Amino acid sequence: MLEKAEHLKQKINNFQAANKDELERYRVNFISRKSQIADLFSQLKEVPADQKKLAGKALNDLKNLAQERFQYLIEQLDEETQTHEGDHADLTLPPVPDKIGTAHPLTIIRRRIIQIFERIGFNVSEGPEIVDDWHNFTALNFPENHPAREMQDTFFIEKDPDIALRTHTSSVQIQVMENQQPPIRTLSPGRVYRNEAISARAHCIFHQVEGLYVDENVSFVDLKQTLFHFAREMFGKDIKIRFRPSYFPFTEPSAEIDISCLICHGKGCNICKYTGWVEIAGSGMVDPSVLDNCNIDSVKYTGFAFGMGIERVAMLKYQIKDLRLFTENDVRFLRQFNF
Numbered sequence: 001m002l003e004k005a006e007h008l009k010q011k012i013n014n015f016q017a018a019n020k021d022e023l024e025r026y027r028v029n030f031i032s033r034k035s036q037i038a039d040l041f042s043q044l045k046e047v048p049a050d051q052k053k054l055a056g057k058a059l060n061d062l063k064n065l066a067q068e069r070f071q072y073l074i075e076q077l078d079e080e081t082q083t084h085e086g087d088h089a090d091l092t093l094p095p096v097p098d099k100i101g102t103a104h105p106l107t108i109i110r111r112r113i114i115q116i117f118e119r120i121g122f123n124v125s126e127g128p129e130i131v132d133d134w135h136n137f138t139a140l141n142f143p144e145n146h147p148a149r150e151m152q153d154t155f156f157i158e159k160d161p162d163i164a165l166r167t168h169t170s171s172v173q174i175q176v177m178e179n180q181q182p183p184i185r186t187l188s189p190g191r192v193y194r195n196e197a198i199s200a201r202a203h204c205i206f207h208q209v210e211g212l213y214v215d216e217n218v219s220f221v222d223l224k225q226t227l228f229h230f231a232r233e234m235f236g237k238d239i240k241i242r243f244r245p246s247y248f249p250f251t252e253p254s255a256e257i258d259i260s261c262l263i264c265h266g267k268g269c270n271i272c273k274y275t276g277w278v279e280i281a282g283s284g285m286v287d288p289s290v291l292d293n294c295n296i297d298s299v300k301y302t303g304f305a306f307g308m309g310i311e312r313v314a315m316l317k318y319q320i321k322d323l324r325l326f327t328e329n330d331v332r333f334l335r336q337f338n339f
């Protein structure tokens, strides 16, 4: 027993730990409950009574030594890793440049849309995301209990009076017209919310940009030419655009705007629902009663408006097949848009 203890003592004193693995090996061998020292303690009961005292003391000393050495080895290893790191730092090297992030594709597209319209005289206006019933529905000619309100599944925050997350940026039209007389030429980008199931084509949070032009003698021709100009600037001069008759409570006549699918080029894909056309906006001539609601003289003035989906434009521009990618924050996806 004493011999064995002496042997272990030497081993402990000579032990060096150059890394964490070796330190762990030391711990298992000399400190843990299954260590060689613990083994010796368990043999203590077989030692003849007259030698027990001596053997017990030797084992206790050995145990203390093992602990002290363990502490020492930990400190040594700590010091060593610190000085090594210090050794490797070459202060004459130029600093590693920070990786510069990239703008989100929706930000890039939003800025481009704004640029295109700013060049033809539109300014930018913004409104709140939490709106009352008047701005989101009533002033836009959605009568109470009218089924058109169900076209947009609304997230309500409060009932009676109704306060909701805006379902479209058309609410900003009202905000602008209440505060300004024509001529108005404004673009309102922003986030909108609808209670919809998330899929490759739909999300409950998305982005729109609203356009509004009110002045004397504004006609449907102005609407068509303005959006045709936009499509060519954004997608190139070969883009095809079509106006499809539609219905919105706040415009008359109304049209949905489709552009030729740039993902499948007419072959058919899930984004264009195999039609070769993708809807990018709703539009129309501002209904005179909307102008009246905002105290704008609907005899003197006419206007057009449109509401465009920023995600839709980005998907076509960058050939993105799944809307969900915009919100997943996968840097491998996001890094591609550094232009």
Ligand code: DAH
Pocket (backbone or CB within 6 Å): 167, 168, 169, 170, 210, 211, 248, 250, 251, 254, 281, 282, 283, 284, 285, 304, 305, 306, 307, 308
């Ligand atoms: N607000 C409509 C929507 O979100 C889109 C829209 C249609 C906006 C026609 C307009 C418009 O300004 O004139 O579905």
